[in-house]
Amino acid sequence: MLKITKFGGSSVANAEQFKKIKAIIQQDPTRRYIVVSAPGKRFAADNKITDLLYLLDAHRKYHVDASSVFKLIKNRFIEIKNELDLKQPIEKELDAFYTNLNQMSQAVIVSRGEYFCAKLMAEYLGYAFVDAKDIIRFKLDKSIDWDATSAKLQAKYAQYDHFVFPGFYGTSANGHIQVFPRGGGDITGAILAKCLHADVYENWTDVSGFLMADPTIVKNPKGITHITYSELRELSYMGASVLHEEAIFPVKEANIPIHILNTNRPQDAGTIIQEHSKVKSGYPITGIAGKKDFMSIYVYKKHMSNEVGFIRKALSILEKYHISIEHIPSGIDSFNIVVEKKEIEESLYEILAHFKDELKPDKLTVQEDLALISTVGKNMSDKPGTSGKLFGALGKNNINIVMIAQGSDEINITVGVKKKDFTKTVQVIYDTFVGGNEE
Numbered sequence: 001m002l003k004i005t006k007f008g009g010s011s012v013a014n015a016e017q018f019k020k021i022k023a024i025i026q027q028d029p030t031r032r033y034i035v036v037s038a039p040g041k042r043f044a045a046d047n048k049i050t051d052l053l054y055l056l057d058a059h060r061k062y063h064v065d066a067s068s069v070f071k072l073i074k075n076r077f078i079e080i081k082n083e084l085d086l087k088q089p090i091e092k093e094l095d096a097f098y099t100n101l102n103q104m105s106q107a108v109i110v111s112r113g114e115y116f117c118a119k120l121m122a123e124y125l126g127y128a129f130v131d132a133k134d135i136i137r138f139k140l141d142k143s144i145d146w147d148a149t150s151a152k153l154q155a156k157y158a159q160y161d162h163f164v165f166p167g168f169y170g171t172s173a174n175g176h177i178q179v180f181p182r183g184g185g186d187i188t189g190a191i192l193a194k195c196l197h198a199d200v201y202e203n204w205t206d207v208s209g210f211l212m213a214d215p216t217i218v219k220n221p222k223g224i225t226h227i228t229y230s231e232l233r234e235l236s237y238m239g240a241s242v243l244h245e246e247a248i249f250p251v252k253e254a255n256i257p258i259h260i261l262n263t264n265r266p267q268d269a270g271t272i273i274q275e276h277s278k279v280k281s282g283y284p285i286t287g288i289a290g291k292k293d294f295m296s297i298y299v300y301k302k303h304m305s306n307e308v309g310f311i312r313k314a315l316s317i318l319e320k321y322h323i324s325i326e327h328i329p330s331g332i333d334s335f336n337i338v339v340e341k342k343e344i345e346e347s348l349y350e351i352l353a354h355f356k357d358e359l360k361p362d363k364l365t366v367q368e369d370l371a372l373i374s375t376v377g378k379n380m381s382d383k384p385g386t387s388g389k390l391f392g393a394l395g396k397n398n399i400n401i402v403m404i405a406q407g408s409d410e411i412n413i414t415v416g417v418k419k420k421d422f423t424k425t426v427q428v429i430y431d432t433f434v435g436g437n438e439e
Contacts, residue, residue: 001030001199001200002030002032002033002196002197002198002199002200003028003030003031003032003033003198003199003200003201003202004033004035004189004192004193004196004198004200004201004202005024005025005031005033005034005035005189005202005204006034006035006036006037006167006185006186006188006189006201006202006203006204007021007034007035007036007037007204007263008037008040008185008186008203008204008205008206008263009037009038009039009040009041009048009049009050009185010040010041010205010206010263011036011037011040011204011205011206011263012036012037012038012039012040012117012121013039013040013041013042013046014039014042014079014080014083015079015080015083015084017263018080018084018120018121018124019084020263020264020266021034021121021125021204021263022124022125023266024204024263024266025125027266030199031202032161032162032163033157033162033163033165033192033196033198034121034125034127034162034163034164034165035164035165035166035167035185035188035189035192036114036117036118036121036164036165036166036167036185037050037113037114037117037167037168037185038050038053038113038114038116038117038168039076039077039080039113039117047072049073049076049113049117050110050113050168050182052069052072052073053073053109053110053112053113054106054110055069056069056070056073056101056109057106057109057110060101060102060104060109061106066098066101070098073094073113074091074094074095074098077090077094077116077117077120078090078091078094080120081120084120084124086120086123086124087123088119088120088123090116090119090120093116093119094116097112105176105177107169107176107177107178107179108176108177110179111166111168111169111177111179113168114132114166114167114168114169114185115131115166117166118131118164118165118166121164122163122164125162125164126162127160127162127163127164128160128162128163128164129163129164130156130160130163130164130165131166132165132166132167132168132169132170132188133169133170133171133177134152134171135149135152135153135156135165135170136149136152136169136170136171136188136191137149137152137170137171137173138170138171138172138173138178139173140173140174142172142178144170144191144250145173146195149170149191149195150194150195153192153195153196154195154196157196165188165192166188167184167185167186167187167188167189168180168184168185168188169184169188170188180244180246181244181246183243183244184244184246185244186203186243186244186246186247187244187246187247187250189201189203189247190247190248190249190250190251190258191250193250193251193254193256194250194251194253194254194256197254198256199256200256200257200258200259201251201256201257201258201259202258202259202261203242203243203247203258203259203260203261204261204262204263205242205243205260205261205262205263206262206263206264207242207260207262208223208260208261208262208265208268208269208270208271209223209224209225209242209260209261209262209268209269209270209271210223210224210227210232210235210242210260210271210287211223211224211287212224212283212285212286212287212288212430212434213287213288213289213426213430213434214288214289214426217423217426217427218426218427218430221430221434222434223268223269223271224271224286224287225269225270225271225272225279225281226271226272226273226274226277226279226281227271227272227273227286227287228273228274228275228276228277228378229248229252229273229274229275230275230378230411231286231287231376231377231378231411232245232248232273233245233248234289234374234376234407234411234412235286235287235289235374235376236289237374238289238290238291238372238373238374238414242260242271243258243260248273252275255274255275255276257272257273257274258272258273258274259271259272259273260272260273280379281377281379283377283379283433283434284377284379284380284383284386284433285375285376285377285379285380285386285429285433285434286376286377286378286379287376287377288373288374288375288376288426288429288430289373289374289376290371290372290373290374290422290425290426291371291372292371292419292422293340293341293342293369293370293371293419294326294338294339294340294341294370294371294372294416295338295339295340295341295344295345295348295366295367295368295370296336296337296338296339296366296367296370296402296403296416297336297337297339297351297352297355297364297365297366298334298335298336298363298364298365298366298367299314299334299335299336299337299355299359299361299363299364300333300334300361300362300363300364301333301334301359301360301361301362301363302333302362303333304332304333304334304335305332305333310359311328311330311335313358313359314335314337314355314359315337317351317354317355317358318337318339318351321344321347321350321351323339323343323344323347323351324339324340324343325337325338325339326338326339326340326372327372327403327405327414327416329403329404329405334363336403338370338372338403338416341368341369348366352364352366367402369418369419369420370402370403370416370417370418370419371416371417371418371419371421371422371425372403372414372415372416373414373415373417373422373425373426373429374412374413374414375390375412375413375414375415375429375433376411376412377411377412378411380410380411380412380413381410381411386413387406387413389432389433390413390415390429390432390433391404391415393428393429393431393432394415394417394425394428394429397424397428399417399421399424399425399428400417400418400421401415401416401417402415402416402417402418403415403416404416
């Protein structure tokens with residue numbers, strides 16, 4: 001059994017969190033290869049180290065004195081070192097980093113949070129430190145060079161029984177530090193899991209996995225113990241975020257399960273993400289997620305179905321304005337285009353003018369303040385009447401459905417409602433399918 005174990009920013013925020021990690025590692029000898037993020041917030045009003053590093057880079061860029069920002073960063077690492085009685089000469093490295101700040105790219109600067117954290121963690125655990133810049137390779141198109149990365153990782157695997165690895169960065173095709181998008185430490189962990197053929201990729205964070213609904217809406221929602229990658233993608237897209245969604249793809253391809261766990265509550269079961277699981281849920285749905293602030297453009301034209309390319313013309317207009325489309329529910333002579341309000345509001349009237357000129361619709365209306373709620377679950381397709389049960393429950397509770405969309409794989413049903421009904425809709429769906437009544 002081989003586990004790749006990744007700890008997020010909240011898990012490495014201070015010395016106390018380091019101690020929790022050591023206890024977790026010592027509990028299971030298969031946790032031999034560790035990936036860490038940069039230290040996150042210790043409390044609500046605190047700063048993440050990566051945010052401070054971006055701020056440091058901004059000061060450098062605009063020739064503003066950055067000493068106060070650097071002092072905050074340096075003190076965080078020194079505090080961890082001193083509280084854990086570590087010998088790493090990190091002060092010298094930090095000072096050298098600041099001295100050479102003007103010769104560094106933004107990518108180098110913002111990657112140092114993970115670098116220094118991994119150095120301290122390696123000493124604290126008694127593990128080797130392996131630098132991501134020497135292992136992870138990007139191609140010219142910024143995609144992962146899997147052959148090169150895998151070969152380098154396999155070599156380190158043969159060399160070390162244990163090591164600590166910084167997340168978030170690697171080396172570009174031209175030899176420079178290159179970073180992933182924010183939250184990219186999750187991707188690093190997934191790369192190691194795939195290249196080392198791990199049995200499990202553990203992702204430790206500050207929550208005990210995924211919940212079936214937003215706990216700010218539903219009181220004490222049940223946890224999701226098992227979820228497929230497909231279900232996770234649907235829920236994540238609608239706002240249920242625990243890990244970076246790009247971290248899914250490397251391990252999905254290798255059929256490696258991801259186990260989401262809580263550093264502060266290691267006894268909790270967490271959530272296992274795996275496409276093919278023998279575990280059956282007791283509920284017809286897996287989870288509910290949603291987002292507010294959408295807008296719908298309704299287009300009606302008599303005999304629209306006889307006009308070839310009619311919808312394509314509408315989509316081409318939106319494409320010119322770089323507008324992403326969420327859903328396109330359609331009828332025989334009409335269709336709705338649902339988009340995020342923030343993406344279209346500045347250019348809405350220009351777009352509507354183009355619609356009138358090029359589509360010549362009989363009716364063109366806009367509905368604002370929509371919310372979309374997705375009910376997701378692979379079991380739904382096996383349960384006749386699930387859609388009817390959902391729509392019936394919303395009707396009984398006087399919630400007007402403005403839009404309905406269902407994926408062809410039948411693992412999600414998305415409804416559009418007025419923004420004012422968002423919270424009520426989530427609660428009603430939860431009560432209908434979960435609410436203590438197991439199916």
